[in-house]
Amino acid sequence: MTQTNTPSKVIENIITALKNQPGALLPILHGIQDELGFIPSTAVPDIAKGLNLSRAEIHGVISFYHYFRDTPPGKHTIHICRAESCQAMGGKALESHVKAKLGIDYHETTGDGKFSLEPVYCLGNCACSPALQLDKEDVYGRVTPELFDAIINELGA
C-alpha cells in the first residue's frame, strides 16, 4: 500500500505534471477533481502561481463550467437528464420522484452525505429515455421511479 498523499500534495503533483501542456488549465482542474472529488478553494492560489495567471482567472474558469465543483460531493453523485427527449418520456415525473425520494433539490447533498443531485443536459442516451448517470460511468436508460429506487437501495440508501 502506497502512502496516501495529502490533498495539497496531490494538487501540487498534478500542477507540476501538467502545467507545461498547451492550454493546461482544464486538464489540471480535471486532474484535481478526479482525485479529490472537487476543487478546493485552497487550490486556486497554487494553480494561479503554477500557470502564471491571476487567482481571479482561475476562479472564473472553475465557476464557468457546470462540471467543476468547489465543495465535496456526496458519496454518490446522480446526474438526471433534463433535456427534451427525456421530458418526452416522463423525465419530469422521474425528476420529481428523485427529489422527493432523496429529499434534496439540484446542487444539494443529502444530510447523511450519501447522494448529491445534479442536472445534466443530455447524456447522449436519448434513444433510451429517460436517463440518468450514477457517478462517472454508470448510465441507466428507460428509468422508472421503481428502477431508481432499486438502484439506490442497492447502494444502501
Next chain:
Amino acid sequence: MSITIYVSGDSSAISLGANRVAMAILNEAEKRDIDIHLVRNGSRGLYWLEPLVEVEVNAGLFDADFINGGTHSLALGATEEIPYFKKQQRLTFARVGITDPISLEDYVAHNGYKGLENALKMSQAEIVKQVTDSGLRGRGGAAFPTGIKWNTVLNTPSEQKYIICNADEGDSGTFSDRMIMEGDPFVLIEGMTIAGLAVGATQGYIYLRVEYPHAQKALNAAIKKAYENNYLGENIQGSGKTFNLEVRLGAGAYVCGEETSLMESLEGKRGLVRFKPPLPAISGLFGKPTVVNNVISLASVPIILDKGGDYYRDFGMGRSRGTLPLQLAGNLKHTGLVEIAFGLTLRELLYDFGGGSASGRPIKAVQVGGPLGAFVHESQFDTPLDYEAFAANWTVLGHGGVVAFDDTVNMAEMARYAMEFCAEESCGKCTPCRIGSTRGFEVMDDIINNVDREKNIVLLRSLCDTLLNGSLCALGGMTPYPVLSALNHFPEDFGA
C-alpha cells in the same frame, strides 16, 4: 470451436443492462463448458432492441438453444435482415456494431485505413479536392462545406496549424458522435489524420464532452494502438508525415460546442464566444489556422478518400450530398440510429423507421436539430430531410437529432424550457443572450400563469427578435426557433 457472440459495449446498451447480459452469458458458458468468444461491439443503433445479443453461426439464449439458432420468442433472425437496418445506407457507420471497436486488426480487415493509404499518395490540394467534390457539409449542424474550410486552412501559411474535432456533442437528442467514438474510434482518428495531411497540420485535438466517459476510454485505447502501429506520430506509415492526436475533456458547458468558445476552452479559459472574423481557419487555436470539424464530418472523410468524392456525392438530394446519420429519440417506438441518404421525408423517418409514438398517442410535435431546433408541426412532416428544404420552412436539420413528443406535451412549457436552457448555458458575453434568455423565461412564466397574456406574447416576440438578430452566436441566435415555432404552431397552448 469457439462461438463468437456480440453484446454491445455501447453506453446506451449498457444503460439497458448489456453488461449484466454479457456477464450472464460468460458465466453460463463457463458453467456449461462452452467455448465462446464474447465481443463487446459498438451498437448497431437499433436501440429499441438493446440489449441485443448477436451470435455468429447457426444462431435464444442457452435454454432456447441460442448458440445453435434454436427458435426463441425473442429471436430476430439476422440483424442485417431487420428492415430498420436493411433499409439504411451505412457509409460513415459501416463498421459500427460489426467490429470490435478497439481492434486495429478488425478495423483494417473491414476496409479501415484505405482512405489514408490513398491520401498518402496524393498532394494536399488533391485530398482537399476529393472532400470538396464529395459535397460534404459540416455535420455538426451549420452545414458549411468542409472542403472550402480545409482549403482556407491549406492556403493560410503558418508554421503550426491544428485540426480540432468538435466532440462536444451537447445537442440534446443527438448521439451519433458518441456512437462513432464508442463503436468505431479508428474511423475518427483516420479522418483527422487525413485532415492533418490535407492542410499541413501536425497536431490534432478531440474536444470531448465530459459526459461521455465510455467514448473517452475507447478513443484513448484506439489512439494508443494507432501510435503503436505507426498510424499516428512521426513518419506515419513511412510517409515522412507527422500527426499527433490527443483527447481533451470539456466540463459540461453547452456553449463550448460553438467553435470559438471551444477553442477558448482548449486554451484553458472560460468558454466565451469570440467575435468573427477572424475565422478560425485563418486565426484559430492559439491564433493559428485551425480546422474545426464535427465528429461525423471527420468520420465521413475516410470513405470519401477510399471510394472517391464522386461516390459519396452520388447519395443525397439538392445541395445536401451523401448520407446523414439521424438519431430517433423521445417518444418513438423504434428509437435508434438511421443513416440514410438525404431526401427521405420526416414522416417516413418518424413512421416507417420510428414506428410512430411509443405511447401509442398521436405525435404532436417533433424537435429536429437539437435544443435550438424548431418544433416541427404535423403539417410539415412531408418536408424532405435536406438542409435547404428545412431552412425554407424555418426549421433546422442541424446534427440530425429527432425528438418526438406525443399529444400530452404542453408547448408553452417547452418554450419556457428553451429559454431556461439558454439562460443556464449562455456564456454571458453578449447582452441579448445573457439577459434576454432570463427575461424570456420570466415572460414565459407570466404567459403560462395567464398574467397579462396578450401583452406578454407581444413582448416575447419582440424579445425573440432581439435574440435572433443581436446575438453573437447560435445559442442566443437560435433559441427563438423552438420558442417561436411553439408559439406559431401551437397557439392553443399559449392560451389563444
